[in-house]
Amino acid sequence: MNPNSFQIQFKAKVWIYPGKGGWHFLTLPLNVSKKIKLLAEQSKGSWGMVPVLAQIxxxxxxxxxxxxxxxxxxxxxxxxxxxxxxxxxxxRNVSVLLTIQI
Structure with missing residues (x-):
């Protein structure tokens, strides 16, 4: 793992966006989201997106x-x-491992 990255593991329930396309999402828990927001401040892109490596x-x-x-x-x-x-x-609840580059 890159020394300028960190990993966070969490579980979340799969939901579907009600609009066109049938996109499925997981909402990260509040404590996980807060930690990412603090640690990834410099790596955020457009619309506040944060690039990650995800594993399920x-x-x-x-x-x-x-x-x-x-x-x-x-x-x-x-x-x-x-x-x-x-x-x-x-x-369904899904276990996810995210790697965030900072």
């Missing part, structure tokens, strides 16, 4: 977490191929 089960992918609208929490989008590979279902 054996699947690892590069993505970004985004601030949730009207909330201090971040959300992690779950691509269809990740959900399919890991057999992730709506409303």
């Amino acid at each position: 089960g054996q699947t690892i992918w590069n993505t970004s977490i985004f601030p949730e609208k009207n909330s201090p929490k971040y959300v992690l989008p779950l691509k269809a191929d990740v959900r399919k590979r890991e057999k992730i279902l709506l409303d």
Whole structure:
């Protein structure tokens, strides 16, 4: 692991965005979101996104977490191929390991 990175593990429930596209997300717990916000202040991109390396089960992918609208929490989008590979279902709790580069 890069010395300028940190890892955070958490569990969260899968939910679906009610708009077009059927995007699935996980909302990071408040304590995790607060820690990321403090530690990743310098690495934030447009719209407050934070680039991460995410791992669920054996699947690892590069993505970004985004601030949730009207909330201090971040959300992690779950691509269809990740959900399919890991057999992730709506409303199920999922364990996630995030690596954040700072």
